[in-house]
Amino acid sequence: MREFFRDQGIFRARIAAIQGSGIADLAVSVESLGKPPAREHAGIAEALAWFLPIHYPVVLVNENSLRGWVDL
Numbered sequence: 001m002r003e004f005f006r007d008q009g010i011f012r013a014r015i016a017a018i019q020g021s022g023i024a025d026l027a028v029s030v031e032s033l034g035k036p037p038a039r040e041h042a043g044i045a046e047a048l049a050w051f052l053p054i055h056y057p058v059v060l061v062n063e064n065s066l067r068g069w070v071d072l
Helices: 002-007 038-049
Strands: 014-019 024-029 058-061
Touching: 024 038, 038 058
Parallel strands: 024 058
Antiparallel strands: 014 024
């Protein structure tokens, strides 16, 4: 996934885990992706999901809505 981001020109992608009931979602910082338009979020999440097991949901969120971000 890190190399995918780098191929897209994103050198400091930030991620966090959102723990809910059961499986954790992988949160990706919208700001670290350059704030793409909301209409592109689903496509970006779908592209990132290819790098993860099928049971890992991917969501794009604003950094100020979560704590615990790490650079990928």
